[in-house]
Amino acid sequence: MLSKKMVDALNEQLNAEFYSAYLYMSMAAYFEANDYPGFANWMVTQFQEEQFHGNKLFKYINDRGARVKLKAIAAPPIEFESVLAVFEETLAHEQHVTSLINNLVGLAIEEKDYATHNYLQWYVSEQIEEEKNVSDILSKLKRAGDKPQLLYMLDDKLGQRVFTPPVEE
């Protein structure tokens, strides 16, 4: 059985995952408005990833016989300074999510909740992937600098991203 503290923390994380989805959809809207359909596509795919992360938590809380409690999702920012600024913000956000997952793992250890600890390892690995994907894009963006043709080439490449559900354990 999950402790109340653990259920509350998992519900908080559920909210954080859906906020992430909302944030990336807002970034997609910014890219659509600024004629970068490929970057927008990447962000919509990221939105789907975050929904997957949230749905997975929803299932776990239910499977353990606890109660999912949905809270209000905060409004994300709407305007951004540049393409580079969006991806810098994305990396900072993913690093923040990694710290939230680490806190959850810490709580599971504290509570001697080894089932949840085991379950959270999927998120620990997923965060490595999430941070790496954004870091790779950031490196390319920095190399492209302000050369529009390189930016458009990258936009084209990211337009090819399709959502494939992450492998579940």
Ligand code: FEO
């Ligand atoms: Fe759900 Fe991007 O972490």
